[in-house]
Amino acid sequence: MSELSLGARFRLSGARARHLVLGVRIVAGGAIAAFALSTPGFISPLSINALLNAISLIGCVAVGMTFITLTGNIMSLCLGATVSASALIFLASLSFGVFAASLIAILFGVVITAVQGFLVGSIRANPILVSIAGLSLLIGGAALITGGQRIYPSGEGLQMFKGRVAGVPVEALYFFATVLIGQLVLSGTRVGREMTMVGSNPRAATAAGIGTTSAITYAYVIAGACSAVSGILLAARYGSGDMELGAGYDYTAIAAVLVGGTSIQGGSGSVLRTLVGVTVIAIIEVVLLLRGFSQQLQYLITGIIVLLVIMLHTIGERR
Amino acid sequence: MLAVGIVLALIDQGGGYFFSLGTVFSVMQLFATFGLVALGLGLSMLVREFDLSVAGVVGLAGCIAVMTGVSNPWLGVLFGVGAGVVSGVIQGLIMTRLHLSSVGVTLGGLLTLQGLTYVLTENKTIGYPNIAVALGLNAPIGGLVSVRSVAVLAVFVIAALAMTYTHIGRDIIASGSDRRASRVAGLKTDRVIIGVFAASGASAAFAGVLLSYSLGAASPVALADVLPTAAAAAIVGGVSVVGGRGSPLGIAAGVLTLCILRSGLSAIGVEPHVHDLVTGAILLAIAVLDAPELLQRVTAWRLDRAERKA
């Protein structure tokens, strides 16, 4: 009988369940905020800066990952490598000028992911397998072309991405711009709405005449563009690059997406939620740092909190 | 699809240098390294879940084994595998009691386990002074295998036997094929899920223990990139991502295929980046050929062309 009673306990009717979940989220958010604000040194320019720095780079990738998850394709294991590769392309193209180099890098990121998106969208190839294939091809291709050497900027122009405007790091501005554009595309354009529908129920989307192939391809394209932006910012920050730059970004990105509350099954979520997710994770990291936890404990506690928040979100979703 | 992998492996032998004992040995060593992780991940895929935490378990178990197995290596194995089982059971309990999806839970699990590993090792590499064990594990037997690869093969055999000859295998496939139906039919699917995750944790943990012992050291960042390879191996080996299809032997074949690819390419003297490219190309080919709607699109396109001409 235990299985039944647990099920019965969570079987709240639709609207009531959603209110409960909202309440729990507000309480949790409040707890984290309180925790943060009560930390000495949190509201200082130094720590705010650290916060913004932390979220800008990974945040762009997380925005891109959101689109892939929303269309029901779970995640991509290739975005981190796309970040690194775009960074390398950017550095190598600086001799054509900053704007051209940025364009080329973004184009590159777009093409890489567009191919993946097309395969996943048109013939429904396994998205995880396709992203793994992409990962291998990118790593191999990069090694082939660069011969394992670090790439250095071939021209001037990195200044555009450094420094501050009105006290806010430029990188953060680019990140917020990405978030804004991403959210507008998602909620305000036809393609964005179609992406949500495809993720919610692919069969119904096909029957309704929604272009599943194009919706999924566009989702991947956006992911590629966002990764490229992140790559450009990374290249600017470190002044040189290799394929290790973006390693591991995939897991943090998907964690941010899930912590923000986007559903892993697709069809439910938004870019703003991912912004919240990225911020929450970054706040936890900074707070732990300020409170003097060792780096290892930071890692551990962040992991546990991520687990708890994800559990919190998915409890509300289950019917 | 399995056939595709084997055919490719056969083609690859045209390099000439392939069939030497040394190559087989290196293939088996690679197999020993990745095999059990792929088995763990593959088992979780059989029940329509995805255990992201295997990467973390490998590191954690390796560290625990190295730290506790100095005097008695079996003690290290016990604690290491035990840690894997515990991690699997906890995650399985969270998933079943709270009706959560595995990607979220195991992602959190992965981060937590990696964190734990960092804490335990204080971010340093821990050496394993028991050299005898390290050497013993990797000593070639008959030039083909080592104790390590035999152990891994044994685990695969046990898993295959259990799946075929006991109802455990049926229950796992049923839970993956249609969990709701199985539950209604009376199967305790919760127990199956928890058991599968315990097994996947144990499997990955054993892999970590063996690896750490044989390297003579355990490092928190050991095998951080193991996840894509293990997933690819399982999928190539016939495990379906939506559950209900696959077997331990299939997974073993998938791992072997990828290892043969890697070793084979090194053996015929290509540089490492080429085999990333080749692996990527082959995985892409498999993804395309195995895609559910490939036939539909091609047929529709063909018919469109025919009708437009008319």
Added chain:
Amino acid sequence: MPILAVDGLTKRFGPNEVLKKVSLSLDAQEIRAICGENGAGKSTLVKIITGVHAADAGTVLVDGTLTEIADPHHAQELGIALVAQELSLAPALSVLDNIWLGNREVPLFHRRKELRDRARAALEKVGLAELSLETPVSRLGIGRRQLVELARMLTRDARVFILDEPTATLSDVEIERIFAALRALKVEGKSVIYITHRLGEVFQICDSVSVLRNGELVGTRRTAEINRAQLMEMMLGRSLREMYPRWESRPGRLMLEVKDLWVPPVVQNFNLTAQRGMVVCLAGQVGSGATEVLRAMAGLAFEATGEVRIAGQPVLLRSVTRAQRAKMQFISEDRAGEGVFLRLNVGQNLVATRLGDHSRFGILARQALRATAANLALAVGVDRARLRSQADELSGGNQQKVAFGRAIGGDEPGVLLMNEPTRGVDVGARADIYRLIRQFCERGYCLVMASSDIEEVLGMADVIVSMYRGRQVAIYQRGQADLHRILADITHPVAAA
């Protein structure tokens, strides 16, 4: 001594009293139908008997003994077995494994001869003697799968079999097999509770029928002692003459021409012409090709070939976008799987096909979309207050109306393709949908409908096309054919076209 009896059963969910003092008793070797509209309390009654819910008042007696059925496992131990509409078979496993799936008796090393023998015996009893035990269930049709599930219940020594809408998706051959199996069970001393909307079957296979209405038991009668009309009156509390609206056929211009439609492997050489303001019904059972024809016309069949013209313009098949551009819209029979986006709200569902009309340079005009959603809701009779509710909160009938709303709404009326439009919809909502269909007709739509419910076909169609095994059997104008004629066509046609 009745094998199963309930007395004064009452159940409340919140403020709703779903079952009010229901009493009935079932004897051994009796096949009892339970009929009632959706919401009458049938499923709650079944859930109490199978241990899913506990009654708030009243008693359950098994073999005359007062029993409290604690949970589904306990119910099975008592010999009460449920074959639900959603089957509980694992497609990846074989017949043998599915029969023993979840059975606690099975030992660890499971390939015992005894298991095979008992499974074989059970299969024989349900009429599947020639089926190999190793066949993967995924290869079996739905009819056979149901029989496998019956066999599973037999191995658990069930004595009371509860079948919930077993024949909704079966062909006539499969239905006969089920009936034969039920008769065999009866001979063995078992009893059957048969829940169905299909009143014809009640008289075909059941000994008696109990009717529930609004949570109360209206009465129990022997099927030999009443007729259909009386049964319907018991179910609805009123007579059902106004189910199908009356109308005057006013066909307009030629709208739809279909020539040489082939949909491998089922449909061969299908032809059709239809005008505006007309309802064409494709009458046929599962496998007759009616569904496949509709889906092919809608653009969902990737290997279909043939010529289709809408208002004289040729339309290429195999693409939903092309069909929609030609103003041909499809309404699926599978609401949850294909018709409705359950996680989106009603408004978003309604405009799902209209996004192109209200976007400039790809940007959505939200106000316009909201207005359109409100209009569509009005047109199909969905309460505007529900526009922001999630679609999965609606009843089956309302969801079907949303599916309709999505298909209309263009500027010019086109062709509507409806597959089994009233499947799983209760009698009250069905009348609403039939009215809607006629309204669309009057607005100038051309409707093509596939249905296996002959009464529905006779009540709604201007033109009837009977189909059998992928071929057209005959075409009738309204009034030219009767129930027996069409039934003969779709089950055992004398000469196929």
